[in-house]
Amino acid sequence: MDQQHAYRRQLRTYAIGFVSALVLTCAAFATVRFHLAPPQTAIGIVFALGLVQIVVHFRFFLHIDLERSARDDLQLILFSTLITLLMVGGTLVILANLHHRMM
Template sequence: MSGHKEYRRELRNYAIGLAAALLLTGVAFATVAFDWAPFTGTMIVVYGLGLVQIIVHFRFFLHIDLEKSARDDLQLILFSTLITLLMVGGTVVILFNLYHRMQ
């Protein structure tokens, strides 16, 4: 019987995650489509909702939270994100430098 309860709890978590992801995506889309705020406000709202979306995906779909057993996975994801940001940021700096030298 506990397997059935575990399955229902897991299914409920996926449903909550899906609903939250759809809601966040819909609000971001509506903010841009209906011009609810000036450009700067719209960008802040969209970026903020994007960060919340990342947290929702980590929690409900990737099952990464702040428990002791999941911290290794979280550290791996954060380190991978850092390396990716450094590579992308370095590439952007180099490209802007080359762009300004060509003018």
């Protein structure tokens, strides 16, 4: 009975995560599709919804929370994200510089 209870709890967690991710995605698409906000505000709304969706994925699908054992995983993910952002940002700076020099 304990395994069945754990299975149902895990299934419920995945269902909550799926519905949350689906609602956030639909909200972002609806904001852009139906022009619910001015363009600059819509970009901010979509960005904020994306950040919330990252948190939803971390919590419900990757099972990363603020417990002591999960903090190591979270630090690894945050460090990987930092390195990726630095690489992408550096590439964009170089490309912008090249574009500026060619004009």
